Amino acid sequence: MKNFLICIFVILFMCPQAKADELSELKSMFQQMQVQMSEMAGRIEQLEREKQTQAAKDKQEINQLQAQVEKLEQSETKESKSFFSTLNPQVSVLGDFIYKIDENGGEGDNDFNMREVELAFSANVDTWARGDVVVAIENEDGTEVALEEAYLTLLETPIENLQGKFGKFRPFFGKVNQMHLHQLPWSDYPLAVQNFLGEEGWSEHGVALNYLIPNPADIYSELTIGGFNSGSTVLGGDEENETVYTAHWKNFFDITDETSFELGTSFLTGENGNGDGARTYLSGVDVTLNTELLKDRRTTSHTEVLFNTHEQAPGDDIHSWGMFTSLEQQLTNRWWAFGRYDFSQTPTASEVDTRAYSTGLTFAQSEYVFWRAMFTRTDNETSDDDNTVWLQMDFSIGPHKPHAYR
Amino acid sequence: MKKIILTTLLLGLALPAQARILNVVTTTTDLKSVVESIGKDKVKVFSLGDGDQNYHFLSAKPSYMVKAKKADLFIRVGLDLEIGYESLILDGSRNPAIRVGRQGHLDASEKIKPLDVPDKVDRSLGDIHVGGNPHYWLDPLNMKIVALSIASRLSELSPENRSAFEKNLADFNMKIDLKMNEWKKKLEPYAGEKLITYHKTWTYFSGRFGFEIIGELEPKPGVPPSPSHLMNVVNMVKENNVKIILNENIYTDDAARYVAERSGAVVVSAPISVGGAKGTDDYFLLMDKIVQDVAGGFQP
Numbered sequence: 001m002k003n004f005l006i007c008i009f010v011i012l013f014m015c016p017q018a019k020a021d022e023l024s025e026l027k028s029m030f031q032q033m034q035v036q037m038s039e040m041a042g043r044i045e046q047l048e049r050e051k052q053t054q055a056a057k058d059k060q061e062i063n064q065l066q067a068q069v070e071k072l073e074q075s076e077t078k079e080s081k082s083f084f085s086t087l088n089p090q091v092s093v094l095g096d097f098i099y100k101i102d103e104n105g106g107e108g109d110n111d112f113n114m115r116e117v118e119l120a121f122s123a124n125v126d127t128w129a130r131g132d133v134v135v136a137i138e139n140e141d142g143t144e145v146a147l148e149e150a151y152l153t154l155l156e157t158p159i160e161n162l163q164g165k166f167g168k169f170r171p172f173f174g175k176v177n178q179m180h181l182h183q184l185p186w187s188d189y190p191l192a193v194q195n196f197l198g199e200e201g202w203s204e205h206g207v208a209l210n211y212l213i214p215n216p217a218d219i220y221s222e223l224t225i226g227g228f229n230s231g232s233t234v235l236g237g238d239e240e241n242e243t244v245y246t247a248h249w250k251n252f253f254d255i256t257d258e259t260s261f262e263l264g265t266s267f268l269t270g271e272n273g274n275g276d277g278a279r280t281y282l283s284g285v286d287v288t289l290n291t292e293l294l295k296d297r298r299t300t301s302h303t304e305v306l307f308n309t310h311e312q313a314p315g316d317d318i319h320s321w322g323m324f325t326s327l328e329q330q331l332t333n334r335w336w337a338f339g340r341y342d343f344s345q346t347p348t349a350s351e352v353d354t355r356a357y358s359t360g361l362t363f364a365q366s367e368y369v370f371w372r373a374m375f376t377r378t379d380n381e382t383s384d385d386d387n388t389v390w391l392q393m394d395f396s397i398g399p400h401k402p403h404a405y406r
Numbered sequence: 407m408k409k410i411i412l413t414t415l416l417l418g419l420a421l422p423a424q425a426r427i428l429n430v431v432t433t434t435t436d437l438k439s440v441v442e443s444i445g446k447d448k449v450k451v452f453s454l455g456d457g458d459q460n461y462h463f464l465s466a467k468p469s470y471m472v473k474a475k476k477a478d479l480f481i482r483v484g485l486d487l488e489i490g491y492e493s494l495i496l497d498g499s500r501n502p503a504i505r506v507g508r509q510g511h512l513d514a515s516e517k518i519k520p521l522d523v524p525d526k527v528d529r530s531l532g533d534i535h536v537g538g539n540p541h542y543w544l545d546p547l548n549m550k551i552v553a554l555s556i557a558s559r560l561s562e563l564s565p566e567n568r569s570a571f572e573k574n575l576a577d578f579n580m581k582i583d584l585k586m587n588e589w590k591k592k593l594e595p596y597a598g599e600k601l602i603t604y605h606k607t608w609t610y611f612s613g614r615f616g617f618e619i620i621g622e623l624e625p626k627p628g629v630p631p632s633p634s635h636l637m638n639v640v641n642m643v644k645e646n647n648v649k650i651i652l653n654e655n656i657y658t659d660d661a662a663r664y665v666a667e668r669s670g671a672v673v674v675s676a677p678i679s680v681g682g683a684k685g686t687d688d689y690f691l692l693m694d695k696i697v698q699d700v701a702g703g704f705q706p
Binding site (some may be wrong): 130153155156160161162163212218219220222250252253254257260262295333334366367368399404405 | 456458465466467468469471472473475476489494497500502505529533628629630
């Protein structure tokens with residue numbers, strides 16, 4: 001029994017000792033693992049940090065490269081832009097193609113006719129001036145190249161509000177005379193313009209100064225005076241070396257945001273080649289009303305009246321006059337309908353009256369192409385009455401400079 | 407008597423010191439609104455265009471030249487938006503200070519990153535803008551860039567008011583940031599939705615608010631919708647489950663309604679410029695209205 005008790009005691013005493021060693025060993029292993037894990041976590045963290053740093057570096061590098069590319073692109077664009085805008089003027093080509101059906105047809109009528117091609121060049125010449133050149137290639141009695149306009153516009157002068165125009169250009173006389181063929185709302189120039197200023201209006205070598213008159217009402221009021229060669233049809237002869245003097249006073253009123261009114265008066269005088277200082281005096285009034293009460297339904301009404309005094313022998317002056325009035329109505333954003341009434345005497349024969357009634361439609365295919373059909377009934381006092389149908393197509397290529405408000 | 411003379415002298419001395427009011431002419435009402443936010447009572451602003459007009463087709467009315475004549479600063483949207491009339495107005499104004507390149511002329515697009523920059527320039531592609539899409543004002547964050555350019559230029563022209571302009575700029579930017587959160591929150595549920603628009607007007611807007619424009623009612627910019635093109639759009643709407651057709655209210659919504667009737671989409675006619683609809687008297691109200699209209703279009 002004694003031995004049995006001793007054995008129990010030894011077992012009870014020794015076992016906890018063995019357990020404690022085992023636990024201590026396990027504890028030590030656990031601590032080692034903890035250290036290893038901590039080292040591994042640190043390593044992972046370090047790798048992640050390295051990765052992030054690398055990604056940031058890459059991003060920074062990409063951004064720098066992108067910035068460099070953008071900078072290069074911009075400088076390239078700027079260089080090319082400055083190259084083009086400095087050295088190359090804006091070049092535009094405008095074509096006017098017609099088929100004119102005329103019962104009393106002359107040459108070029110009842111046939112396809114590329115009536116005119118205009119080459120237009122425009123650019124700023126320097127800080128103060130702009131240059132414009134328009135060369136017209138016309139198909140009348142064969143192909144003819146003519147310098148339609150070539151002028152310098154002095155945009156800044158030492159006198160405030162004053163600008164100047166020098167070269168060959170359409171003088172400021174009325175409103176329609178300043179329009180090129182493709183700018184007209186009809187297929188031809190009104191009779192009064194044809195008879196008193198020239199078949200396609202009046203373009204001449206000369207100088208014009210225009211002054212914006214300051215006024216408390218802030219109305220656009222512009223006075224233009226000019227001097228031009230007389231070598232054109234305006235005064236009935238081109239032998240004279242005299243100067244034709246012109247004056248034009250334009251006033252524009254905004255009645256409302258949608259409605260505007262323009263009133264202009266014009267005057268010109270010069271020797272007419274009848275000798276003894278005989279002169280011609282031509283004066284005119286132009287009135288334009290524009291209104292767009294509904295969107296894309298603009299209405300334009302335009303009237304010009306011209307009075308002419310043509311001195312011949314003393315006491316034998318010829319007084320004649322002419323006028324036209326036109327109404328244009330926008331039907332949709334691309335369709336226009338128009339009508340025009342013409343009356344004109346001729347500058348050298350006041351007893352000959354001609355009346356014409358025109359109506360037509362214009363379809364703007366885009367800003368750069370339009371199609372037009374116009375019918376004109378002309379009542380002549382000295383020749384047969386005439387019925388004419390115009391079919392017209394105009395197009396423009398290139399950055400044609402904007403047109404003035406009409 | 408001595409007192410009167412002294413007072414007159416003092417007044418005379420004081421008057422030149424008083425900051426003058428700058429006359430600013432902008433081409434659009436959106437720019438006008440930003441100038442007014444930055445300049446407040448130190449500026450008098452006139453916009454050539456109205457919010458319900460198509461800014462591509464303004465006319466160079468002589469009365470605009472008179473306005474430009476008196477301007478200390480002329481601001482354009484740029485990117486060729488004003489190509490049809492700006493040069494006539496600037497030249498006709500006889501105001502050298504506002505000619506292009508001078509201190510009195512500011513192109514608001516200068517610091518904007520343009521989108522839709524064409525690779526190829528050809529009129530067969532319609533009315534494309536060589537420098538990129540000019541409708542950048544419909545991204546409110548672009549207007550922060552514009553506001554900065556305006557504040558800088560106003561400060562150059564009127565240095566005595568620099569601190570006021572800078573403060574107003576900070577206020578403007580803060581308001582944009584606050585409103586952006588509001589606008590984004592309202593449009594967030596519809597982010598990723600596909601849109602059809604009339605013209606390429608909404609590129610910047612959709613980019614900012616997460617929409618995808620998959621086509622326009624115009625076959626090409628500036629070219630009116632044709633029946634065959636509209637039928638293609640109808641199919642596009644059906645195939646892509648497009649819910650709204652976003653029609654700029656400066657254009658008729660006939661084409662949009664034609665497509666909507668055949669596809670089940672909803673037409674949303676929204677203004678694109680300040681003053682283009684009732685209650686859009688400033689830029690923030692304009693964006694409020696656009697966001698409200700677009701979000702409304704998605705709601706059943």
